[in-house]
Amino acid sequence: xxxxxxxxxxxxxxxxxxxxxxxxxxxxxxxxxxxxxxxxxxxxxxxxxxxxxxxxxxxxxxxxxxxxxxxxxxxxxxxxxxxxxxxxxxxxxxxxxxxxxxxxxxxxxxxxxxxxxxxxxxxxxxxxxxxxxxxxxxxxxxxxxxxxxxxxxxxxxxxxxxxxxxxxxxxxxxxxxxxxxxxxxxxxxxxxxxxxxxxxxxxxxxxxxxxxxxxxxxxxxxxxxxxxxxxxxxxxxxxxxxxxxxxxxxxxxxxxxxxxxxxxxxxxxxxxxxxxxxxxxxxxxxxxxxxxxxxxxxxxxxxxxxxxxxxxxxxxxxxxxxxxxxxxxxxxxxxxxxxxxxxxxxxxxxxxxxxxxxxxxxxxxxxxxxxxxxxxxxxxxxxxxxxxxxxxxxxxxxxxxxxxxxxxxxxxxxxxxxxxxxxxxxxxxxxxxxxxxxxxxxxxxxxxxxxxxxxxxxxxxxxxxxxxxxxxxxxxxxxxxxxxxxxxxxxxxxxxxxxxxxxxxxxxxxxxxxxxxxxxxxxxxxxxxxxxxxxxxxxxxxxxxxxxxxxxxxxxxxxxxxxxxxxxxxxxxxxxxxxxxxx
Amino acid sequence: xxxxxxxxxxxxxxxxxxxxxxxxxxxxxxxxxxxxxxxxxxxxxxxxxxxxxxxxxxxxxxxxxxxxxxxxxxxxxxxxxxxxxxxxxxxxxxxxx
Numbered sequence: 001x002x003x004x005x006x007x008x009x010x011x012x013x014x015x016x017x018x019x020x021x022x023x024x025x026x027x028x029x030x031x032x033x034x035x036x037x038x039x040x041x042x043x044x045x046x047x048x049x050x051x052x053x054x055x056x057x058x059x060x061x062x063x064x065x066x067x068x069x070x071x072x073x074x075x076x077x078x079x080x081x082x083x084x085x086x087x088x089x090x091x092x093x094x095x096x097x098x099x100x101x102x103x104x105x106x107x108x109x110x111x112x113x114x115x116x117x118x119x120x121x122x123x124x125x126x127x128x129x130x131x132x133x134x135x136x137x138x139x140x141x142x143x144x145x146x147x148x149x150x151x152x153x154x155x156x157x158x159x160x161x162x163x164x165x166x167x168x169x170x171x172x173x174x175x176x177x178x179x180x181x182x183x184x185x186x187x188x189x190x191x192x193x194x195x196x197x198x199x200x201x202x203x204x205x206x207x208x209x210x211x212x213x214x215x216x217x218x219x220x221x222x223x224x225x226x227x228x229x230x231x232x233x234x235x236x237x238x239x240x241x242x243x244x245x246x247x248x249x250x251x252x253x254x255x256x257x258x259x260x261x262x263x264x265x266x267x268x269x270x271x272x273x274x275x276x277x278x279x280x281x282x283x284x285x286x287x288x289x290x291x292x293x294x295x296x297x298x299x300x301x302x303x304x305x306x307x308x309x310x311x312x313x314x315x316x317x318x319x320x321x322x323x324x325x326x327x328x329x330x331x332x333x334x335x336x337x338x339x340x341x342x343x344x345x346x347x348x349x350x351x352x353x354x355x356x357x358x359x360x361x362x363x364x365x366x367x368x369x370x371x372x373x374x375x376x377x378x379x380x381x382x383x384x385x386x387x388x389x390x391x392x393x394x395x396x397x398x399x400x401x402x403x404x405x406x407x408x409x410x411x412x413x414x415x416x417x418x419x420x421x422x423x424x425x426x427x428x429x430x431x432x433x434x435x436x437x438x439x440x441x442x443x444x445x446x447x448x449x450x451x452x453x454x455x456x457x458x459x460x461x462x463x464x465x466x467x468x469x470x471x472x473x474x475x476x477x478x479x480x481x482x483x484x485x486x487x488x489x490x491x492x493x494x495x496x497x498x499x500x501x502x503x504x505x506x507x508x509x510x511x512x513x514x515x516x517x518x519x520x521x522x523x524x525x526x527x528x529x530x531x532x533x534x535x536x537x538x539x540x541x542x543x544x545x546x547x548x549x550x551x552x553x554x555x556x557x558x559x560x561x562x563x564x565x566x567x568x569x570x571x572x573x574x575x576x577x578x579x580x581x582x583x
Numbered sequence: 584x585x586x587x588x589x590x591x592x593x594x595x596x597x598x599x600x601x602x603x604x605x606x607x608x609x610x611x612x613x614x615x616x617x618x619x620x621x622x623x624x625x626x627x628x629x630x631x632x633x634x635x636x637x638x639x640x641x642x643x644x645x646x647x648x649x650x651x652x653x654x655x656x657x658x659x660x661x662x663x664x665x666x667x668x669x670x671x672x673x674x675x676x677x678x679x680x
Binding site: 045046047050051052055056180209210240243281282283285286290292324325328329332333335336337347348349350443447450451453454455456457490493494 | 590591592593611612613614615616617620631632634635637638639640641643644653654655656661662663664665666667668669670
């Protein structure tokens with residue numbers, strides 16, 4: 001047994017932040033501001049400042065209203081808004097308290113926002129005294145990068161990390177991976193680690209962003225618990241010609257005979273694309289009543305509000321730099337496809353994203369020494385509020401929460417010795433695809449997974465029967481994964497990303513199979529064989545962890561609504577518990 | 584240099600005037616999917632991994648000398664509604680056949 005340095009270049013820091021997007025940078029900045037003596041290193045597979053979801057989102061950031069009732073107003077709205085009663089309301093309350101200073105803190109960090117000279121954001125009109133919003137520059141990551149460097153935070157770009165190192169007690173003490181240009185092994189040793197690597201976003205294209213679940217996989221393999229993964233799919237109604245969203249146009253869909261689908265199948269206007277509407281669209285096409293289309297010349301009130309052309313002026317959410325990018329993409333699209341016209345054909349686009357690491361109010365996971373800020377834990381923290389356009393606010397707020405906690409831990413902690421055998425084994429595992437010589441390439445896996453985006457029956461309107469078909473696919477993919485062959489650092493990354501993407505896919509469907517009910521509007525869980533919401537049996541979180549035998553293990557946890565302020569009508573405290581909130 | 588890919592959602596054509604590439608490497612810095620690499624021998628950037636392109640076009644916007652032109656050839660090879668209605672089979676799909 002040699003030394004650690006025999007296996008790769010060794011980097012040491014008090015705090016290691018994996019992922020240099022908005023959440024990672026804010027975690028590092030906040031921790032450094034709390035204790036400037038801490039040595040903090042941020043590592044990213046891309047170039048820090050130009051990488052991460054914020055470089056594409058950038059269309060607004062929220063903060064809890066400074067109204068005295070702002071936190072509770074926002075909490076009540078969020079518990080009902082998307083995935084009713086699934087929130088961890090204790091987490092959400094703490095989150096909203098920190099979130100109140102969110103925009104102010106971003107301004108402090110040099111982020112350009114649309115606030116007035118006094119720093120005031122605009123109230124969100126449809127939720128009075130609950131949430132404010134401001135536009136934020138699309139260059140937010142670059143602005144945070146500059147601020148981080150001024151504080152003395154070290155940044156290391158183009159290094160992709162795939163596994164976490166642990167001590168004998170399972171505490172995370174670092175990570176291992178390789179640099180993306182030369183493939184050299186890089187080993188990191190730290191007192192505390194924050195994983196801010198985004199979730200797993202399956203093949204999202206255009207004005208979107210991707211993620212491969214490598215952080216999810218690494219955390220899972222060291223024992224981190226995942227939660228709420230069944231709430232992972234969402235649908236947009238899009239122009240068939242360009243595959244880009246028809247914002248707010250989903251109540252205006254007509255079949256070839258001019259019959260409005262919302263009127264016929266649902267009976268009232270919706271504010272999201274619901275599984276019922278998607279089911280109706282598929283049925284109409286199956287019955288030969290396609291093509292489906294929308295009449296943009298006669299917008300309804302939902303289209304007028306969500307898809308208004310003056311959104312940037314009225315809501316102050318969009319900055320000119322973001323709009324310039326969108327305009328460029330639309331212009332190129334139109335040049336190729338021609339204009340979509342005023343009565344375009346329509347179809348759907350499914351979004352699948354897995355962001356499941358379960359964390360506490362300090363954004364700390366159940367694994368000692370490991371935090372998980374940003375999108376990687378938005379399902380896991382049972383917040384769900386990220387779904388309506390505040391991914392950036394989620395990144396910065398959870399970064400602030402993590403930074404306030406991790407610095408205290410790192411200040412008190414000691415370095416644990418790295419286990420050289422573990423480093424050797426993980427290095428061998430990571431580099432294995434380079435030593436194979438088969439015809440199997442990672443694209444084979446990604447193409448199989450991409451087909452799920454087209455498959456409503458598997459991703460939106462799930463059933464026991466369809467879930468079994470997914471398991472058969474997953475088995476097929478699992479047989480290919482150990483055969484995947486890489487020839488350079490890029491394809492090696494793809495092989496490893498493919499494995500973690502399949503892991504995330506399995507998490508979705510294992511959870512979806514377990515939850516025998518339907519629930520939620522944004523990122524809904526919908527079962528055609530259990531179409532009703534079942535508060536009697538399913539006010540529960542479904543958690544996932546790697547079992548002692550290495551297999552995926554699921555277990556449920558009662559949502560402690562007896563400790564929470566917002567409850568379903570007629571809620572009865574289960575036996576063995578007592579009222580803890582209204583006392 | 585002309586490079587094309589053929590995906591299940593989109594197909595893309597990259598036209599890169601490599602002679603005019605000034606070597607700023609902004610495309611490499613910008614691309615989150617690692618599509619762009621540097622050609623040491625010829626001294627220019629090029630889309631080595633076009634299959635990974637997500638059509639965000641940010642490389643094109645950032646290019647200092649304006650030498651990148653990315654053209655979407657097809658936006659959606661398969662209609663999800665027709666696929667889900669059982670009117671298209673996997674065999675009829677592109678990309679991963």
